[in-house]
Amino acid sequence: MGAFMIIQADITDPEKFMEYAKRAPAMIEKYGGRYRCMRGKVEQLEGKPDNRKIVVSEWPSMEAAQTFWNSDEYAELKQVREGAVEVDVNLVEITGD
Numbered sequence: 001m002g003a004f005m006i007i008q009a010d011i012t013d014p015e016k017f018m019e020y021a022k023r024a025p026a027m028i029e030k031y032g033g034r035y036r037c038m039r040g041k042v043e044q045l046e047g048k049p050d051n052r053k054i055v056v057s058e059w060p061s062m063e064a065a066q067t068f069w070n071s072d073e074y075a076e077l078k079q080v081r082e083g084a085v086e087v088d089v090n091l092v093e094i095t096g097d
Contacts, residue, residue, distance in 0.1 A: 002094040003062045005033070005069075007055040009087045016084035023077055031068035033057045052088075065091050 011017050025035065037056040044050065059065035068074055069091075 001061065003059045003065050004036070004092045004094060005057045005059060005065050006090045006092060007057075007087055008050070008052040009055065009085050010052045011085045013084040017081055020077060020081035020084065023080070027074060027077060028057055028068065031071070031074075032064045033059045033068060058094075062091060062093055 028035070034057060035055070036058045037054065039053060039055075042054060057065075059068070069089075
């Protein structure tokens with residue numbers, strides 16, 4: 001089954017973050033993922049206000065997303081964003097039709 005990686009991000013240093021943002025899409029594609037939503041309009045329907053950016057990528061499986069996330073290549077790229085963004089990341093299995 002497929003999976004969604006859902007990232008909520010508070011970018012604290014946009015200039016520094018741009019280097020990460022330039023390199024991440026190609027790496028995500030290389031590992032089989034694709035962006036489903038990125039920097040889109042967000043409308044709060046319920047709950048506490050949350051102004052963080054939301055990025056959703058789709059993966060062919062939980063394992064594929066975990067392979068990407070745990071790769072040495074991505075570990076190096078995560079260091080590029082160090083100090084430029086605070087993130088919460090969830091991996092959610094797609095269930096149902």
